[in-house]
Amino acid sequence: MSDGVEWVIHSCTVLAALPDGQALPAAKLAEFHGVPPAYLAKHLQAAAAAGIVRSEPGPRGGYRLARPPAQVNLLDITLAVDGDGTAFRCTEIRQKGPIGAPASIYRRPCSIARAMWRAEDAWRAELAATTIADLLGDLLVSVPAQVLQAGAEWVRAVEINRRRAPS
């Protein structure tokens, strides 16, 4: 699994905690998390293409959540960043080899593929059960108040600098 998944989830959590109407550029999100700016931007583009975040160009622009935090779950983000293909790919080797039978013989996917996909469905269901709102709620009670306040202050400072004249 790509590291970008973790970064985008963290970024979405930060975006959900922003004051209403505020956007945050990819560069600032990268600075906040201590990750490569250009690479995080690439993954945020994927999230934007999937309709998870909304991007706005120009000064005062940046990224913001496209939907309420309770409407964005971890499955959406994971599929957007890592691709929506299944991890297990059935290559239909039952059709190959000396006694391989043509596809017309079989009415259903082979038992192996069905079992693997069933496991992936369980994984997806568990991911879909957790939303950004849930994560934000957990953070508010598990992270020390001092750290939360420092984060809020940092966001405030970013916004103030953005409002300042470019001179």
Place this chain on the structure above:
Amino acid sequence: MSDGVEWVIHSCTVLAALPDGQALPAAKLAEFHGVPPAYLAKHLQAAAAAGIVRSEPGPRGGYRLARPPAQVNLLDITLAVDGDGTAFRCTEIRQKGPIGAPASIYRRPCSIARAMWRAEDAWRAELAATTIADLLGDLLVSVPAQVLQAGAEWVRAVEINRRRAPS
């Protein structure tokens, strides 16, 4: 996920269907499935190291299941072939950046990692619920009798050739 996972699962199913006491070389398993022999051998080695299959050298040697089919599940095979590491790797980015707090502040893994790992646990549980014996049972009712018989005949022919004098 590596293609080798699919190959080894198929191979284990074939090994489970073998007459009692018979072993099958990696080259024959590869021929049966129409996959690269040397590469399948590499993955079978991993399965052998994990105690899923047992290898025997020399003529009349080959691979056989190390345990009864009901005692081998898909999770065992997947972890053996693809590695037992988690797909999601938490890089602890909450400790990085301008307001990153040291690890001593936090008493538990971050909510994001916990959610991702919970999903992986669900995936593992579902995989562990399916055994090679289950797959074999499914095959016996879903695969046409003619194909099953052709497969059994092919295995018989391999064994006969192995008993023949090397001349």
Place this chain on the structure above:
DNA sequence: GTCCCTATACTCGGATAGCAAGTGTCCGAGTATAGGCGG
């Protein structure tokens, strides 16, 4: 004083190199067998 225009700086978006892990392959070490030889 008010409105408009222009220059600016900042933002995202896609196109471009670098690298690591998976993919695929090969040859050498070890062993049970088959045949030949001696008793």
Place this chain on the structure above:
DNA sequence: CCGCCTATACTCGGACACTTGCTATCCGAGTATAGGGAC
């Protein structure tokens, strides 16, 4: 005829290239703003 020995061929096991996809980066297109000038 029986038992032992040797040569053989077959097996796995680990070490060696190659390719695809992920990692990381940069520069160009587009836009809201800020300031200056004209009315």
